[in-house]
Amino acid sequence: MIQYYHVCRRELWFMSRGIDIDREATNIQRGAHVDETSYQDRRHSYQINGRLQLDVLDSGDVMEVKVSSALEKPARMQLLYYLWYLDEVLDIERDGVLAYPRERTRETVELDEEAREEVEATVRGILNTVEQEAPPELEKKPYCDACLYQEFCWV
Known part of the structure; x- marks a missing residue:
């Protein structure tokens, strides 16, 4: 939800209602492939309290892997949320x-x-x-054309 919030609040609202994207879409599969094949020898995945799935490097640092830096702020905020959660909820400080x-x-x-x-x-x-009872207002963004929710917004 952290990333959705910083990309598109409308997308966040749809996702919060169980209206999910096609996980088999090319963009999603590309991201999953990069995530699954990068740094495999140096990071391990952990699920925490059934809520968070995060990767930790052998050094102890928490890692977020993305295909592109085009949406850098959402990725950074997702990582910062992991660090915040570890610190606030579990009293574990990490970079x-x-x-x-x-x-x-x-x-x-x-x-x-x-x-x-x-x-x-x-x-x-x-x-x-x-x-909110209804999705946030439409707001045209540069990446709307590639969004998997565009049919809910622009059709």
Whole structure:
């Protein structure tokens, strides 16, 4: 929900109602392939409290792997949420690594006070969005043409 909130709140609202995208779509499969095949020898997946699925590098850093940096903020916020959850709920402090294997880039992400406040504002925004009775207003964005929810918005 963190990523959806930062990409499109309308998409978040649909997803919160069980209106899911086609997981077999090419874009989704490409992302899954990059995630499954990158850093396999250095990271391990964990499910926490039945809520979070996160990857941890051998170094102990939490890793988020994405195909492209085109939607960098949503990916960063997802990683920051993992770090926030670990710290707030489980009292575990970790740093994160945001990686784009196809671009051969990666960066360290830390949960500082500013990031913590942004995560908490995001969580409040998510709750506000999903509690609405109708989806948020349409807002044309550069990536709408590639969105798997476009039939709900533009048809």
